[in-house]
Amino acid sequence: MNQSLKPNSFRAGPDEDGRFGIYGGRFVAETLMPLILDLEAEWNKAKTDPEFQAELAHLGTHYIGRPSPLYFAERLTAELGGAKIYFKRDELNHTGSHKINNCIGQILLAKRMGKKRIIAETGAGQHGVASATVAARFGFPCVVYMGATDVERQAPNVFRMKLLGAEVKPVTSGHGTLKDAMNEALRDWVTNVEDTYYIIGTAAGPHPYPEMVREFQSVIGKEAREQMMAAEGRLPDMLVAAVGGGSNAIGLFHPFLDDEGVRIVGVEAGGKGLDGEEHCASLTAGRPGVLHGNRTYLLQDGDGQIKEGHSISAGLDYPGIGPEHSWLKDSGRVEYVPIKDDEALAAFQLLTRTEGIIPALEPSHALAEVIKRAPTMDKDQIILMNLCGRGDKDIFTVGKILGMGL
């Protein structure tokens, strides 16, 4: 009778139907349902299988290069004159971003399930490169769907994928960006459901993808937590990460969600500003809807038609968001804010010159928020930001905007 209430946890989701509150779920065509259920069963076995975990950890160490360092950005901290700034350096991973953490996990599942062919969607091309990389490493044929607009603006990554043996299929339907690439990947999957494994690149899509991708990316937060304890003897005061679909952010955030003293901030692509249509701030400016297998915040018009977003960063150019982020927003645990293209660009340049690190445009959004917050905080406070990708892929985009011919 005196049963005490369970402690309120932000880390318990999803439930058995794949829901985080009202978000998530399995909104897919019947053709895919049996496969989604098979995948869930295999994932549930794998996550408690010591052999699977050991293989994952081995590849993490020897192939990806984990753990990624936790780096104290001394000069940037001095420049901003406030909180101490640490970076979790997932941009140093093999292939140059956090995307590989998830791809390694999923390719091991594809192997367990006896699948013969890999498909993936990509926006900036980082997930496409990571998928093509693991497909090469494990000997799978790989098809990557990429919006035609993105194929044009991310040429170096397209070439990388081709070198790795993947077939890159440009998608011309819609506006030719990440959303359209995902539609086309789903069409391929529904056609080749028997032998094909779809590596979704972010913590979105039908259950179990949001949970599965989060678990593969949580290595970021788990390592960072230990590293921060070793470096400072305490947890950070604030976490900051960029959210497109939200996989690097949920990977950093999840292990800290129940630590009340840690403020958590997710940074969306504010594009050219939220007054107009040219942004991708689905949490700040969207409302709940159903797309790509899950219920989540979406940019949509009055009729429920999905809008095209805009961001300087192809990796954030998506009108939705992983369902767990939608739930974390509604619950108030995580604060989500927009950063505009020009603010991200300024942050990109500042980091390059103060720390000698060229960041990708995606984490440049997170950095722009750090630049706003750090000076308002005390010098003994700590901000931990996920530097989730390196900027080599973006130099052409940035060069064009800065008016420098390459």
Next chain:
Amino acid sequence: MTARMDKRFADLKAEGRPGLITYMMGGDPDFQTSLGIMKALPGAGADVIELGMPFSDPMADGPAIQLAGQRALAGGQTLAKTLDLAREFRKDDQDTPIVLMGYYNPIYNMGVETFLDQALEAGIDGLIVVDLPPEMDDELCIPALAKGVNFIRLATPTTDEKRLPTVLRNTSGFVYYVSMNGITGSALPDPSLVGAAVQRIKAHTDLPICVGFGVKTADHARAIGAAADGVVVGSAIVAQVAGSLTADGKATDHTVSAVTTLVSGLATGVRSARLAAAE
């Protein structure tokens, strides 16, 4: 449960032939033209009308229906206007069942209760919502059945014996057997495989089984119709619309007749289906 649908399939059974279920995209290329097409369908031989609700991201559709949806949206079509099409159609036709087909988000956006009330009032007999499998029945299927709107489920080649009862539970009106894994508008499957699949489903339900995906000609319609209670034709019809338009996508004088000519031919195929089965 909306009597119109059950009566139509009972009548078809009495006639001893399969039904012709024609899909059209609401608002393609504009409201008035698509209303003209809809009104002309029963006369051309359609027994049931599937009315497509355009969506920006039709993940299970091939190029023909994707483009039809884009044309409709560009022409200003909305879910409310698609319901208006049904309302207008019902002024002259009380007998032909109308099934709305599309994706969940525009419905969710309108609000499930509001949508169902309006659909009933507009004379809608059933719903096919591609991205709502049985696992999501609480969203729309259960509320629809409670209000008396049929919820028609898709069964596919991946729906095995173990899963069939799940798929058939809470299904009414008819069962839509998608004859191949893939998107709409793909190639015609082997009719003998389709026949076996229909028999497999019939072992689990008394509902009519209608078969779609890949049916483009009268011969296809006859071959598939020999094995099923109904034949669904979609991409071939919207392709007729597309082929009749001006270079900038506007309707022409022969847009409606392009559709009725095809549908009349398909109706001939369907009406000779049982004959073919007896051969």
